[in-house]
Amino acid sequence: MVMVRKAHHIKELTKRQKEVLDFIREMVESRGLPPTIREIGEKFKIASTNGVRAILTALGKKGYIRRQPLVSRGIELVKKTTFDFGQRRAYVAVPLVGKIAAGLPTLAVENIEGSIAVDKSFLPGGDVFSLRVVGDSMKDSGIFDGDYVLARMQSTAEKGDIVVAVIGEEATVKTYIPQKNRVRLEPANPAFQPIVVDTRFSDFRIAGKVIGLLRRM
Amino acid sequence: MVMVRKAHHIKELTKRQKEVLDFIREMVESRGLPPTIREIGEKFKIASTNGVRAILTALGKKGYIRRQPLVSRGIELVKKTTFDFGQRRAYVAVPLVGKIAAGLPTLAVENIEGSIAVDKSFLPGGDVFSLRVVGDSMKDSGIFDGDYVLARMQSTAEKGDIVVAVIGEEATVKTYIPQKNRVRLEPANPAFQPIVVDTRFSDFRIAGKVIGLLRRM
DNA sequence: GATTGTAGTGAACGGATGAGCAGTAAAAAA
DNA sequence: TTTTTTACTGCTCATCCGTTCACTACAATC
Numbered sequence: 001m002v003m004v005r006k007a008h009h010i011k012e013l014t015k016r017q018k019e020v021l022d023f024i025r026e027m028v029e030s031r032g033l034p035p036t037i038r039e040i041g042e043k044f045k046i047a048s049t050n051g052v053r054a055i056l057t058a059l060g061k062k063g064y065i066r067r068q069p070l071v072s073r074g075i076e077l078v079k080k081t082t083f084d085f086g087q088r089r090a091y092v093a094v095p096l097v098g099k100i101a102a103g104l105p106t107l108a109v110e111n112i113e114g115s116i117a118v119d120k121s122f123l124p125g126g127d128v129f130s131l132r133v134v135g136d137s138m139k140d141s142g143i144f145d146g147d148y149v150l151a152r153m154q155s156t157a158e159k160g161d162i163v164v165a166v167i168g169e170e171a172t173v174k175t176y177i178p179q180k181n182r183v184r185l186e187p188a189n190p191a192f193q194p195i196v197v198d199t200r201f202s203d204f205r206i207a208g209k210v211i212g213l214l215r216r217m
Numbered sequence: 218m219v220m221v222r223k224a225h226h227i228k229e230l231t232k233r234q235k236e237v238l239d240f241i242r243e244m245v246e247s248r249g250l251p252p253t254i255r256e257i258g259e260k261f262k263i264a265s266t267n268g269v270r271a272i273l274t275a276l277g278k279k280g281y282i283r284r285q286p287l288v289s290r291g292i293e294l295v296k297k298t299t300f301d302f303g304q305r306r307a308y309v310a311v312p313l314v315g316k317i318a319a320g321l322p323t324l325a326v327e328n329i330e331g332s333i334a335v336d337k338s339f340l341p342g343g344d345v346f347s348l349r350v351v352g353d354s355m356k357d358s359g360i361f362d363g364d365y366v367l368a369r370m371q372s373t374a375e376k377g378d379i380v381v382a383v384i385g386e387e388a389t390v391k392t393y394i395p396q397k398n399r400v401r402l403e404p405a406n407p408a409f410q411p412i413v414v415d416t417r418f419s420d421f422r423i424a425g426k427v428i429g430l431l432r433r434m
Numbered sequence: 435g436a437t438t439g440t441a442g443t444g445a446a447c448g449g450a451t452g453a454g455c456a457g458t459a460a461a462a463a464a
Numbered sequence: 465t466t467t468t469t470t471a472c473t474g475c476t477c478a479t480c481c482g483t484t485c486a487c488t489a490c491a492a493t494c
Contacts, residue, residue: 014470031285032293033251036451049452051472058470068248072289072451072480076249119334122433142359142432162434215359215430216339217379231440253481266482268442275440289450289481 013062020044020055021064024075034075094118094130094150118150122212127153129208131164131171138162138173141188147215149173151208162210167197173210230279237261237272238281241292251292311335311367314346335367339429344370346425348381348388355379355390358405364432366390368425379427384412385420390427 013021023043027035035043041052056075059065068074093115116130133147141162143149151164163176165185174185174195183204185195197204230238240260244252252260258269273292276282285291311333333347350364358379360366368381380393382402391402391412400421402412414421 016471028249032245033285033288033290034249036289037453038451046472048473048475050454050474053453054469054471068250070452070479071250072253073250074452116338117334117336119431121333122431139359142356142361142364144359147359211434213430213432213434214336214339215432217428217430233441254483255481263442265443265445267444267484270483271439271441287449287482291482 013059013064016044017055017059017062017064020052021059024065025077028077034073034077036073092118092120092123092128094123094128096148097129097131116148116214118212118214122150124152124211128211129153130214131173133173137187137189137192138175139189141175143173143188143210143213144215147213149210150212150214151210153208155206157206157209164207164210165204166207167195167202167204171207176206230281231275233261234272234275234279234281237269238276241282242294245294251290251294253290309335309337309340309345311340311345311347313365314348333365333431335429335431339367341369341428345428346370347431348390350390354404354406354409355392356406358392360390360405360427360430361432364430366427367429367431368427370425372423374423374426381424381427383422383424384414388424393423 020040023040024034027033027039037049037052037056040056041047041049044052046052056065056067060067064077066076068076094117095115118128118130128150130148130150133143133145133149136145143162149164157163157176159177161176162173165172165174165176165183172185172195174187177184177186179196181198181200183197183199185197187194237257240257241251244250244256254266254269254273257273258264258266261269263269273282273284277284281294283293285293313333335345335347345367347365347367350360350362350366353362360379366381374380374393376394378393379390382389382391382393382400389402389412391404394401394403396413398415398417400414400416402414404411
């Protein structure tokens with residue numbers, strides 16, 4: 001192998017190492033799983049697992065991968081491909097929900113219309129979904145018609161939380177105020193009336209708590 | 218949770234199935250690897266691999282996962298709540314500006330405090346920056362204290378546009394209303410007074426037009 | 435009442451897999 | 465020149481892991 005003289009930075013990869021690294025990336029992207037040592041060997045016609053091992057060890061030393069010992073497929077990609085600023089995913093693709101199906105505790109796929117990339121710093125833990133707001137009933141809380149609210153999936157809420165509530169087939173965004181055997185859903189606009197539902201008889205549930213908002217202007 | 222009678226869709230998950238599915242998601246996100254059957258069993262104190270198998274088979278039938286036979290950790294999440302592959306970069310890193318330096322037509326790097334990932338669909342063409350709003354002067358336009366506005370860099374605006382205006386060292390978000398030799402910057406809150414600047418003598422410029430908004434709640 | 439789906443126990447089979455040792459060869463670096 | 469790094473072959477070992485069979489138990493549906 002003809003090696004051209006290179007400036008010796010510790011982070012430099014050899015041709016072989018880069019090939020293997022690219023293959024790992026490819027596998028992770030296409031299959032969702034890193035390859036096993038033997039799968040790498042097969043791909044590059046390396047007969048011995050120890051041959052691959054040497055390359056992986058080198059990649060580990062140079063900081064491109066992290067290995068989880070004794071774990072099958074335990075290869076973690078550390079540095080991302082071309083310019084990702086070195087950071088870990090700065091965003092998460094949040095599903096955009098169209099209809100919120102009644103009764104389902106989770107999001108039915110049929111109702112996911114798309115996704116919106118949202119900066120991680122805007123997200124708490126847990127599953128987050130987004131919903132397009134229709135109507136001006138929460139105008140005084142700064143939630144306008146056409147806005148997208150971000151909501152964390154949860155089935156309970158505290159008094160005063162702004163929630164995504166589902167009544168029958170309808171999803172609404174309102175302020176949650178629990179009362180005995182009833183729930184009061186308060187709008188933030190004097191032109192609208194509060195909704196009061198009897199929790200004993202009504203098909204009512206909380207889909208999530210509103211934790212953020214996106215607006216196009 | 219009291220379960221109301223449900224329409225029996227094939228996609229319904231049992232509590233156990235959802236638990237396992239959530240665990241798999243958790244593992245994929247935190248470790249980058251799906252768990253093995255035995256790892257799942259360990260987590261849920263299921264002694265037999267066959268117990269886990271039954272659950273995985275059910276999840277497979279219902280379309281939540283896809284299994285790669287004979288492959289370790291060969292569990293692929295089909296319906297994802299949070300995920301990021303599929304499309305190529307659906308987002309753009311928008312610079313978050315701290316101070317807007319006077320007189321500079323472009324953003325000085327020194328003043329960039331960070332960046333926020335924003336979905337491409339929220340962005341028009343051109344250079345976009347974001348700015349944290351201080352104060353409630355635009356409350357009635359749904360722009361609250363602490364919100365982040367997205368603005369496209371431009372030095373002119375039309376009557377009625379909400380703009381990021383710079384007067385001296387101060388940056389403000391207001392509605393732009395041009396008048397002869399003067400500019401009126403109108404707040405959207407009766408508690409605040411409009412700002413009128415004389416364009417002939419004042420150190421005034423438009424930094425950009427507000428085209429979006431992000432809020433953490 | 436019979437069937438189906440769910441949720442397991444327990445044991446066993448065989449291939450998959452990571453780790454490790456001994457040794458080779460060539461290129462690059464010190 | 466000597467040493468280190470890279471890139472392997474070939475082999476062994478213990479364990480990991482998915483698969484499968486037999487069987488139990490419960491609940492809901494048909």
